[in-house]
Amino acid sequence: MSSPTYPPKPAPGDRIAIISPSSGLPGVLPLPYELGLKRLREDFGLEPVEYPATRKMGATPQERADDIHAAFADPTIKAVMATIGGDDQITVLPLLDRELIRAHPKPFFGYSDNTNLLIALRNLGIVGYHGAAVMTELGRPYALHPTTADSVRAALFTSGPYELRPVQRYGDTSRDWADPATFDVEPDAQPAEGWVWHQPERVVEGRSWGGNVEILSWLLMADREIERDCAAYEGSVLFLETSEELPSGEEVFRILRNMGERGLLARFPALLMARAKAWSFEQPNNAESKRRYAVEQREAVLRALATYAPHSMAVFDVDFGHTDPQLVIPYGGLVRVDGPARRITVTY
Structure with missing residues (x-):
């Protein structure tokens, strides 16, 4: 590397x-x-x-x-x-x-x-x-x-180094940006249940790669920017997030499945999966619908990992991407995922 x-x-x-x-x-x-x-x-x-x-x-x-x-x-x-x-x-x-x-x-x-x-x-x-x-x-x-x-x-x-930490409350709803009254009110927030760890038995440190799931799928379709030799990503830390377009759990699974068929998923010994954006103006989900959407997305990711990267560690509901608050992830920078200690440290 x-x-x-x-x-x-x-x-x-x-x-x-x-x-x-x-x-x-x-x-x-x-x-x-x-x-x-x-x-x-x-x-x-x-x-x-x-x-x-x-x-x-x-x-x-x-x-x-x-x-x-x-x-x-x-x-x-x-x-x-x-x-x-x-x-x-x-x-x-x-x-x-x-x-x-x-x-x-x-x-x-x-x-x-x-x-x-x-x-x-x-x-x-x-x-x-x-x-x-x-x-x-x-x-x-x-x-x-x-x-x-x-x-x-x-x-x-x-x-x-900068240690990322779970938050106590988060928000993913919005108000009308054209209305000045929007900016006079603190955005809505709800309790956060902390990160969810999957197979946290190891420590992984590597350069980050990933970003928005939908955009990565487009880049794969256009055959741009993504190395054809998947060995280039060996040992890297994958980080993924989804947008306000709210792709279904099945769509997320299919994108990751196709990354797996390409040989990509198996190269990443650790995955950081962002807290799912579960509300939009087009789909103003209530609390139960948001919870169900997030669970379906997590299950979809786990299903893809089980098939294509069964030994990889994963951390869900990390606060980056389309969520509030938002933690900055260095893209191509060093990320350390310490499973036994339940700690994530990035290098800015």
Whole structure:
């Protein structure tokens, strides 16, 4: 396993690029976006710098690629953060100037559809950061979640180990971002039952790989960014999360089954599975429906592991991805999963 390259970290007072590699939603829903920018300035001491396509809905893949290149090439920019996800960042990948990015490595923050850019960075040997989009985590209504803020601050400014810890309460429901009243109220939360461990008899340490399950399935279909020789992932730590589109347990099983048929799943001795996003505006599930959805997803993952990676350890309901609070996972960085001690430590 080659050593990952961690880009130099910014410091308070530095400039951070704000880009929309997927959707230009800041141009349609400015309230959470402007709040996120305000918190970058006031809570983190960074100076956000917008690029031409940041607020542009329907920006072409080339326009978005141009913003990525400009952000990485500018020596005064010390980090790059996505505004939000989307569903077509895969169309930007063929337009990336890989050598430009490799020559100017910077910490990149984003998740969901930004799995595309995170995996491209990993393939260049650059550690990225799965989490902390401007509109979602930094633009959270009412206040930054302290758990999220601590993880983002550590990932932005520090280097070294950071222990992830289970949370006491979590939320996955939302209110209308177009309504100013949304931002006057603390988001709803419910008790969290802690992490669920499967076969925790070993300690695994390796470079992380994964991200959003749906995006990985698209990359596999398009035959992009994922090594055909699965031995390249041997000993890595797999981490997976699902989106507000709420893929069914059966769909998650089929995606993992196909990864297993490719020979991928067996390469990962440990899996971190995020707390399932179980509510959306299209499917406003009640508490019992949310519980059932999460159980079905867990059972689907366990079914795939039983067939294709029967010796792998797994941890469910880890707080990353589409959940509140959100812990940042270094993409391509070191992750240590200590089963006997029930501890997860990442290296920022």
